[in-house]
Amino acid sequence: MSVPDESEASAATPLLAPVEGVPPVLDTAAEISAAAARLIAATGPLAVDAERASGFRYSARAYLIQLRRAGAGTFLIDPIPVTDALAPLAEAINGLEWVLHSADQDLPGLAELGLRPARLFDTELGGRLAGFERVGLAAMVERLLGRALRKGHGAADWSTRPLPADWLNYAALDVELLLELRDSVAAALDAQGKSDWAAQEFEHIRTLDPPAPKAERWRRTSGIHTLRRTRQLAVVRELWTTRDALARARDVAPARILPDAAIIAAATSEPKSIAQLRTLPVFGGPRQRRYSREWLAAIERGRTLPDSELPPLTQPFDGPPPVNRWERRDPAAAARLTRARAAMGALSAEHSIPVENLLAPDLVRRLCWDGLPDYDVTEPSAVDGFLKSGGARPWQRELAVPRLAVALRPGD
Numbered sequence: 001m002s003v004p005d006e007s008e009a010s011a012a013t014p015l016l017a018p019v020e021g022v023p024p025v026l027d028t029a030a031e032i033s034a035a036a037a038r039l040i041a042a043t044g045p046l047a048v049d050a051e052r053a054s055g056f057r058y059s060a061r062a063y064l065i066q067l068r069r070a071g072a073g074t075f076l077i078d079p080i081p082v083t084d085a086l087a088p089l090a091e092a093i094n095g096l097e098w099v100l101h102s103a104d105q106d107l108p109g110l111a112e113l114g115l116r117p118a119r120l121f122d123t124e125l126g127g128r129l130a131g132f133e134r135v136g137l138a139a140m141v142e143r144l145l146g147r148a149l150r151k152g153h154g155a156a157d158w159s160t161r162p163l164p165a166d167w168l169n170y171a172a173l174d175v176e177l178l179l180e181l182r183d184s185v186a187a188a189l190d191a192q193g194k195s196d197w198a199a200q201e202f203e204h205i206r207t208l209d210p211p212a213p214k215a216e217r218w219r220r221t222s223g224i225h226t227l228r229r230t231r232q233l234a235v236v237r238e239l240w241t242t243r244d245a246l247a248r249a250r251d252v253a254p255a256r257i258l259p260d261a262a263i264i265a266a267a268t269s270e271p272k273s274i275a276q277l278r279t280l281p282v283f284g285g286p287r288q289r290r291y292s293r294e295w296l297a298a299i300e301r302g303r304t305l306p307d308s309e310l311p312p313l314t315q316p317f318d319g320p321p322p323v324n325r326w327e328r329r330d331p332a333a334a335a336r337l338t339r340a341r342a343a344m345g346a347l348s349a350e351h352s353i354p355v356e357n358l359l360a361p362d363l364v365r366r367l368c369w370d371g372l373p374d375y376d377v378t379e380p381s382a383v384d385g386f387l388k389s390g391g392a393r394p395w396q397r398e399l400a401v402p403r404l405a406v407a408l409r410p411g412d
Helices: 029-041 087-093 103-111 123-129 136-144 165-176 178-191 195-204 230-250 262-270 292-304 322-327 331-351 361-371 380-389 394-407
Strands: 014-016 043-051 062-069 073-077 097-100 120-124 145-150
Touching: 029 062, 029 073, 029 087, 043 103, 043 165, 043 178, 062 165, 062 178, 062 262, 073 165, 097 178, 103 120, 103 195, 120 123, 120 178, 120 195, 123 136, 123 178, 123 195, 136 145, 136 178, 165 178, 178 195, 195 394, 230 262, 230 292, 262 292, 322 331, 331 361, 331 394, 361 380, 380 394
Parallel strands: 014 145, 043 097, 097 120
Antiparallel strands: 043 062, 062 073
8 A cells, every 4th residue: 555645745635524324422321322332233443432522521531432343334422321331331342443543542441341352452552553643533644544634622521411413413424434534544554564563562552551640739739849948838838638538529620620820829829818829820719719718727737737747848759850850860861761762762663663662751761760780781682571571562662672782881
């Protein structure tokens, strides 16, 4: 198959609506069972997409599911009213190959509903491995299929009910060409000898465990770097924790409960009464006034915390320190990392694969910092074992180990 060059892309034909029209939204148990029967009778892989309400809701749940299979057409499913009636759908589709674009975004929310693929093809990840510079769905559809997708509602609040007609049109288009795109990407990967590499990556994504919650997430509060006292950090932590509990209970995005800037302002001024609190930006607004007592109690907890329980100014590192500190703390490790990065960069150019897809950058840093004892550092088998323990797939190790073993060799 000849893959169109991005620099030679011709004017794409606009696709403004699904060829078969926008299907109705299915939201009853009977409709789900009927859809499941039609999907079972259809053939080939299943195109899948899901719409969430990121930035509006606390949860990552799917608020709309789009499915398409040859011989059955497109289905739009509202899972909210039928969460307990999706078993027939799961039975119909869980044994199929699913085709998604950026699968890691949607699989967790679908898994919460009992929907899990037996096999996976990720067109976005496949595009990366094929060396495409632009891997958004619209860009890849335009490059490979010559069609221009109508976009614009991806960041909408999909928990809205009823869903507007133009949103549903957008949602249906997201799976309209996904099966054709899968075949084009698969052909490009096959032509480059990368099909097995892609299969390993798809399986890795499919079987990936949910990420463990990050420690001390409150430290990611925007503007926290401006604070210089541990007491202020304690106030931030208490306000962040209170906000998170309120957001979880109401299923509202935390920033819509209280923005980060308000937390930093409160930690800086440390108001001692509700009246003082409400003079601060945001806290005097109608949405925040209802929680004034909770906010003030959180501030008070942080202000009166025993010194022995105050958080340190900086979070302890789980792994190597920031790279800009390596030269001072361990010049040899800094030199190893420089050589390793150069080796991975060359490998990336040779195979037209982004360096971050060749090997996780954090794994390379850990290897170069203190991953292996000196007597093992240049042994390919030791390097391979370290990368394997860090989750690197066989194809990644096959490419990277010989280069990294040389790069880790002490300089003359």
